[in-house]
Amino acid sequence: MGARVVAIIPARYESTRLPGKPLADLDGQPMIQHVYERAAQARGVERVLVATDDARIRDAVDAFGGDVVMTRADHRTGTDRIAEVARTLDAEVIVNVQGDLPLLDPAYVEAAVAPLVAAGDGVPVDMVTLATPLRPGEAERSQVVKVVRDRRGDALYFSRAPIPWPGATGLRHIGLYAYRRTFLLELASLAPTPLEQSERLEQLRALENGYRIRVEVVAASDAMIEVDTPEDLERARAAASTSKGGQPSHG
Numbered sequence: 391m392g393a394r395v396v397a398i399i400p401a402r403y404e405s406t407r408l409p410g411k412p413l414a415d416l417d418g419q420p421m422i423q424h425v426y427e428r429a430a431q432a433r434g435v436e437r438v439l440v441a442t443d444d445a446r447i448r449d450a451v452d453a454f455g456g457d458v459v460m461t462r463a464d465h466r467t468g469t470d471r472i473a474e475v476a477r478t479l480d481a482e483v484i485v486n487v488q489g490d491l492p493l494l495d496p497a498y499v500e501a502a503v504a505p506l507v508a509a510g511d512g513v514p515v516d517m518v519t520l521a522t523p524l525r526p527g528e529a530e531r532s533q534v535v536k537v538v539r540d541r542r543g544d545a546l547y548f549s550r551a552p553i554p555w556p557g558a559t560g561l562r563h564i565g566l567y568a569y570r571r572t573f574l575l576e577l578a579s580l581a582p583t584p585l586e587q588s589e590r591l592e593q594l595r596a597l598e599n600g601y602r603i604r605v606e607v608v609a610a611s612d613a614m615i616e617v618d619t620p621e622d623l624e625r626a627r628a629a630a631s632t633s634k635g636g637q638p639s640h641g
Contacts, residue, residue, distance in 0.1 A: 432499035473578035
């Protein structure tokens with residue numbers, strides 16, 4: 391890919407709906423291990439790191455031979471946590487891989503990084519995320535974040551509410567981001583914004599400050615199961631069992 395790419399997985403033990411979820415068992419391994427190993431398969435990624443403030447997560451990552459960095463405990467968001475680590479790295483592109491994507495397809499990481507290392511449309515892209523078509527019933531679920539794009543493929547808005555009204559043509563956002571390292575550090579230095587706080591979506595901080603977010607559309611699959619509740623965890627376990635832990639292939 392030509393750029394030094396490092397993937398960072400922010401991992402907290404505390405979770406409102408599913409405490410300790412990075413360590414939840416999935417096919418005999420902690421969920422964080424599934425995310426780590428799948429991110430490491432992405433072509434062009436030189437290094438994968440787990441960023442955590444919890445010794446239990448650190449010990450679990452050490453146990454499977456992963457690379458882990460301890461961070462401060464007072465970060466407001468995952469973006470702030472990975473920015474702390476990114477400041478110490480010699481990398482051009484940082485990928486924020488959410489620790490609740492145990493069936494992550496490595497191709498998703500590659501899709502997020504591609505616009506940052508391509509020639510582009512003449513206007514530099516500093517931040518990229520992913521989306522997939524909404525499935526029936528998802529538009530109304532507040533746990534499913536929706537996004538609409540402009541004709542160039544950049545985000546117009548993200549919301550937990552159905553957008554656009556009545557929500558039939560929006561996209562489902564996937565919580566994976568890639569940034570130029572310099573942009574990530576700038577973004578993390580900005581104060582939280584009103585829409586970000588209202589929606590509880592940290593990517594709105596970029597939009598409210600006038601920055602572009604490229605949204606790449608990827609195919610829907612089990613890879614986009616985000617584990618946020620015990621029910622999500624059971625879905626992920628069932629999908630992992632069906633595929634026998636199925637490591638995705640590059641087709």
